[in-house]
């Protein structure tokens with residue numbers, strides 16, 4: 001068995017991102033703009049809420065979220081099941097880059113760390129970078145975990161699934 005095989009068989013655990021932050025500048029998100037962050041810092045900002053994987057509609061210039069989710073979202077972990085291949089398999093899956101974060105109308109949830117920082121807000125107290133615990137986003141009920149959501153498979157009338165959750 002070669003190293004690559006071993007790596008593929010090791011399940012990703014969200015906590016692994018936050019276990020060893022020794023090489024990371026403390027509170028880097030307060031000192032740098034998004035465009036100044038390196039890849040590791042950028043990735044650490046994602047709180048793992050999964051809310052960007054909900055389907056959305058644009059109605060009269062505003063984004064309406066639905067409680068339907070991409071078929072590749074794991075509802076228990078709020079992780080993408082095909083992360084490495086998401087752009088090949090899902091043509092409208094969006095990379096979270098500066099353009100996406102600044103797009104109008106806003107389509108990222110208002111709790112998204114990228115959107116918050118880019119708009120002058122601090123990270124919320126439940127963010128895993130603050131708590132050191134990847135589960136804190138779920139414990140604070142800010143993720144999709146435990147919500148009434150359904151897979152998009154077979155759904156055509158998305159307008160009948162719009163939701164007005166406070167954190168969207």
Ligand code: SF4
Nearest residue numbers: 046047049050052112
């Ligand atoms: S909404 Fe933002 S913080 Fe939440 S999973 Fe998507 S990119 Fe990460």
Ligand code: SF4
Nearest residue numbers: 053070072073080093
């Ligand atoms: S393919 Fe894209 S939209 Fe679908 S679950 Fe993965 S990251 Fe989310």
